[in-house]
Structures are given as C-alpha cells and as structure tokens.
Amino acid sequence: MNNKPQLIYVLPNLFTAISAFLGIISIISSIQGNYQKALFYIILSLICDGLDGRVARLTKTTSKFGVEFDSLADLVAFGVAPAIFFYMSIGVDYGKLGSLITAFFVVFGAIRLARFNVTTGTYEPSVFIGLPIPTAAVVSAIYTYAYIKYEFLESYGFIFLVLQAILGFLMVSNIRYPSFKKVDFSRANFLKVLIILMIIFSFLYLYPLEALVFLVSLYVLYGITRALYNFIIIIFKKI
Template sequence: MQEHKPQLSYILPNLFTAASCFCGVISIISSINSNFKSAVFYIFLALVFDGLDGRIARLTNTTSKFGVEFDSLADLVAFGVAPAVLFYASSGYEYGKIGSLITGFFIVFGAIRLARFNVTTGTYEPSVFIGLPIPTAAIVSAIYTYAFLSYEWLKPYEIVFLCLQLMLAFLMVSNIRYPSFKKIDLSKSNMLKVLVLLILVFSMLYLFTFESILLIVSVYVFYGIVRAIWNLLTKFKRLKKG
C-alpha cells in the first residue's frame, strides 16, 4: 500500500513561495510610496524565502510541477517587477522613454530568463547558470539603485547607472556562464582556504556592510563578463594559430 505524505509537507514549500511573492508586492508598494530603503529590504527578504522554498521541497521530497510553475510566477513578481519598479520610481522616470524602456526590458527579459531556465533545467552542468539568474539580477539592480540614490558623487554618472541597469537585463538572456555554487569543493585541502575567505568576507560585511555587498555582487556580475571575453579571445587565438 502506497504511503501518502502529509498534506502539510506539500503546502509548506508553496507557503514560502507565496511569502516571496508577497514580499515582492510589498516592495512594489514601498517603491510607489517612495520608501526605497524598505523596497530594497523586501527584495532581499524575498530572496531568503525563495531560497528556502526549493530546499524545503527537496528535503521533504515534495517537489511538484505546480510548485515549479508557482515559483517562476512568484520570481517574476519579486525579482522582475519589484526591482524594475524600484528603478523607475526612484530615478528611471526622470529619463522619460529611456527609463520606461529599461524598466520594460528588465521585466520582459526576466520572464524570458525564467521560461528558458524551466525548459533547459537538467540539460547543462549544474555548477553553472546560463545567463545571470533573475534573483541575482534583482539584488544587483536594487543595490545599484540604492547606491545611486545614497551617494551624491554618483549623480554625474547617471548614464553609467542607466547602462548598468540595461546590462543586467541583457545578461539574464545571454549565454554567459555564472557559477552556481551548488557544488562547492569542501575537501580537506580546500577547507582552510574557504574558512579564511569567509572570515575575510564577514569581517568586511561587519565593517562596511553596504559597500561590501555592492563590491561582492559587482565582482560576481563582471566575473562572468570578463570570463566570457577571455574565452572568446583564447578561442580566437587558437583559430588564428590553426
């Protein structure tokens, strides 16, 4: 006789997904009300809930097609619409149609990124993401937007800020590979290196919290771009020699 899992075990992962979506909605409302700090906070909180739902589903062996679809729709709200509205409500509106276009690109390309992820899961190595993941793009966008609002010395570089927002949208639908950190080598030979690195990272976060987060996410985003350019140059040199 087949044993049925308790219904609560199926509800719990979807409850965290709903919480992530709800945080996205609250972030949107905060942006509309010009409470941009809260908008950034709720995007981060949505990321926490989004990270928990999948892990709980795998731990309880309650993954389902409904859960996958629900997660994608929630991600579009929390990590597509919410950061795009934050960008537009805080500063994007000042640039007229250009601001509207970048806002639209972020949401539409985010939706494409999610759809592509759903249909290609399992067809490439799990240690990398193809294109910038939408939660990462959302966090980076939120941090860049908040940095632009917080530091007066950044105001003359508004064109750079707009280009960065546009870049994040295109990176989501690119073929640039980013590390997923799902399979980190924690062998004894690497344990000490990882420990030292984590101590340094947490020390920097303690001393310069916002600046450290800004630096970490920027390094991650540009690492993928630099790596892709390096691989192209290496491939070109090989073809030239051949």
C-alpha cells in the same frame, strides 16, 4: 495521518508565496519612497527563494506546480519589484528611455525564467546560463540604493541606466555564471572557505553597502571576463 503529506507539500510553496508577498511589499515601498525598505524586502525575497527549492528537495515534495509557482513568484519579486525600485529612483528622470529600460528588465527576466524551466537538466549543474534573475534583481537593487544614498552619484544617472540595461541583457545571454551548488566543503577546503567567509562578513559588518556593491559587481564581471577570455582563446585557435 493523511494530512501530514499535504502539510509537507505546502511548506516549500509557503516560502514561495512569502517571496511573492515580499516582492509586492517592496513595490509598494518603492512607490511610497521607502527605498531602504524596498531593498530590504527584495533581499528577504532572495532568502525565501533560496529556501523553497531546498525545502522541497529535502522533504521530497518537488512538483510541477511548485516549479511554475516559483517562476511566477520570481517574476514578481525579482522582475517587477527591482524594476519599479529602479524606475521610481532613477528611470523616472529619463522619460520614455527610463520606461523602456524598466520594461525590458521585466521582459528579459521573464524570458530568463522560461528558458531556465525548459532547459533545466540540459546544462552542467555547477553553472547558470545567463545571469539568474534573483542575482540580477539584487544587483539592480543594490546599485539603485547606492545611487540614492550617495549624492555625488546623481550626476551619473545615465550610467546607472546603462547598467540596468546590461543586467537585462545578461539575463538572456549565454554567459555562464557559477551556481555554487557544488562547492567542495571537504576537510581540505573547509578552512579556506571559513577564512574567506570570515573576511567577507567582516567587510559586510564594517562597510555593508560598499561591500555588497563590490561583491555583486565581482560576480557579474566574473561571467563577462570569463566569456571574453574564452572568446579570445577561440579566435587565437582559428588563426
């Protein structure tokens, strides 16, 4: 009977450990040139990262240890892993500049995690302040894999270098992004949500990579567009 609470306590941290483990395997895959596997492991890490917090809240086993462990695992899985994936695929061709942008992505990811830990609860729960590091990691990995898959993109490597730098800066920005933690699944909206999800999954089935590129780009651009709109509104109010 006494072991039951301890086993429940381990469960969410197990998902965190798996996420970190998959991040390391992704790094090894990138070094070995298995880029499809590298992307796959990063996406699996994202799924595990989404489960650990939910399991902890569901079982009421949230702890300070879990928060710190989650941040360290995130830095490996969503900071180092996508950075190495990017460097081995694109950054290595740009010498010191490629190394610099790769390093900045990891450093800015660490800053994003630290800021999230110290500001949790001070902002509205429906938004993230700055692009979340798991999202930045998946966007980076999907862009990088698209660069690898489509040969015509090889001439645009510098653009992908710039995109990687932008993702890094977005993580430490004050741009707000929706968290989808408070999506309204009431009966009135259930049908709309179901139809939207069916359309999304249909495109993912027909054109998996293209649909992923479109969806992640839409999310990133939403935050930037919203920030620019609010900035313009503020400027016009001052005139």
